[in-house]
Amino acid sequence: MPLIGSFALLLALALTAYSFLAGILALVREGPSSARLSETARRAGIASFAIVFLAAAVLVTAAFQDNFSIAYIFHHSNRDLPAPYKFAVLWSGQEGSLLFWSLLLSAYGLVLRLRYKTDPRLFAHASVVIAAVQVFFLLLLNFAAHPFAIMQGSLPADGSGLNPLLQYPEMVIHPPMLYLGYVGFTVPFAFALAALIMRYPGEKWIHITRRWTMVTWGLLTCGIFLVMHWAYSVLGWGGYWGWDPVENASFLPWLTGTAFLHSVMMQEKRGMLKTWNMWLIFSTFMLSIFGTFLTRSGVVSSVHAFAQSSIGDWFVAFLGVIFVTCIFFYWKNRSHLLSEHRLESLVSRESSFLFNNLLLLVACFTVLWGTLFPVLSEWVQGTRVTVGPPFFNRVNIPVALLLLLLTAVGPLLAWRRTSAESLKRNFRFPALGALVVAAVLVAFGMRPWKDVSYFYSLMTIALAVMVALTVISEFVRGGRVISGHTGQNLLASMVQLTRRNTRRYGGYIVHFGVIVVVIGFAGSAFNQDKEQEMGFGDKLTIGSYTLVCQSYTQDDNPNYGSEWAVMNVFKGGKQIATLNPERRFYKASQQTSTMPSIRSSVSNDLYVVYEGQNPDTGRPIIRAHLNPLVMWIWVGVWIMIVGTVVAMIPNTAPVRVMAPARVQPAPAGAGD
């Protein structure tokens, strides 16, 4: 079994290297033989998917067969590990996750190579770029992090087991989502670099990659929120985002990817910001590689980093190669990226995209700086200085508020320039709505002057209302126009409106999801927590809830032993739920983990953790958190996913091309 896996990895490397080299040769040489060479390169790329898939299948099979002769299986599995986690062994350790990266990349490459007829020459260039990235990962797998390395000495009877933190249902889906997002950015990167290398005329490459970019962005978004949900449900500290380096690593490409999704519209619509967009997608790809490097190298310590190794040098070298390649081709073909138009006014749709991009990049730089600060400080001063959440929040919360403002303002501005009359016409209703909501919140007891976090919460909710009203007004106004033409009711007209321009109205649905998420974030300003020792019948009161300890119970299964509390929850004197916070002891890895018990409602989450027993008194310790509006975050994500899916659906009714009446062709020779 390990022999077939090792052979598959070597064969995949040979095929990918061939795909890369033959692909380059075919593009450089002209003539009939180059077409055949190019076809063999394409086929080698396709075959590499089958071979990498075989290697991954061998590793998963070895996990199910408890083949502990393979060191990776020994270190990340054990006989009593439940089946879904044995499947997740593929991405639970360093070597496996690199193989998984490679598998996903080859799958993306497969789709790209099968769809080459869209534009064979552009796809051939993009295929070479993807093959180059794949060569790097296969070199790593073959020579630095071999997943089929054999155990030395006598064969162990059982494995060390999977890290307990990873034994959670979401762990089976969250890394694939995140990796699909990370890896997926290779595709727009490959097309962008390909378009630059071949001085591709026009923006069709953006149309080709639009869906890839949206799928990738959507998957990365899902991955990030699954990480948050996993951290919330498993780590037991009561929060969902701690500005941990690995969380930040996934957030960085999301920020630049979001900026790209917005600014690329300026290139499509008006032929502007070509250099900016090119570097945005280059940066997004490099940050994806950087994220993988942070997660896998052990250069920063994190609750999400499950590997310590020396492959960091490989990643640093690879990042250097990518950067030099991008710089080289940019410098060589920079004249190809000249803008077709200039920014005409600061009050325009273009400028709102530009400001949106600048803010996203400020956030990206802040997160990058804060993430790397411990490494840089150690490098410069010899002492590792870490920066905590206050640093990130101080910059990113105001930036997020400004972004929210732009989300409200942007869709209402016209391309090119917006007059004062137009501003007045479009902003009156959303701005008034935001002011009314802010006044109502103050009237109901919110005191923004007492604490800066309250001020931020109030601003967040007011701006979120403004965005919501903007989105609603866009749907209603567009729906009315269609309703006027077709006689349909407003709701049906709004559905038709969305189907006519899915990208735009899907985008508005995403914006709506974002505001639901940020309202959830705003709730964190009012978090409460309490900790106390609780014997049978003891009470703990937090907010409007009272917890009464009913009993403590123990259980045992082959994988872990557990101990949990039975807590009755009362509200207004009436029992509304029973919570079971739990502590587990995993036998194979000899590690303990907590499983918080959560009662979610629209207004708040009651989050209860069983911390274990006080060593002095022998009494169990219970910690309770009251986290307002957390459910809004998870609901908002679903809305964002729906919006992304809508934006990817092709428009159903392409509007007829009408010749503009006043257009007169200029004298021949006016063009170049």
Added chain:
Amino acid sequence: MTVALMACMFIATATLVYVFYLPGTLYLGPRKTRLSFLRERRETVYENLRDLSFEFKAGKFPDADYQAMKTSLEEEAAAVLSEIAHLEEVARNSAAGNKKGARV
């Protein structure tokens, strides 16, 4: 071990056959030219005009703004159309020249 080796040999052979055995003709596709780019650009400008018209009907802009933006887009469309017309004429002349040369 022997079975594993045989499996590896089979996989390698099948892969080599798939990669290097190329029966039939290959699809090369058309080359992207300045003219095809301009035709795409024309569609984009028309789409921008349609969007503008729709937003005006939705009541987002006053009439003066709409007329100014429409004029600007129409000028952009005119420039693109003139270049398309010029390149098509050059292409026609070149094709006619080739035909004449072939007859001579």
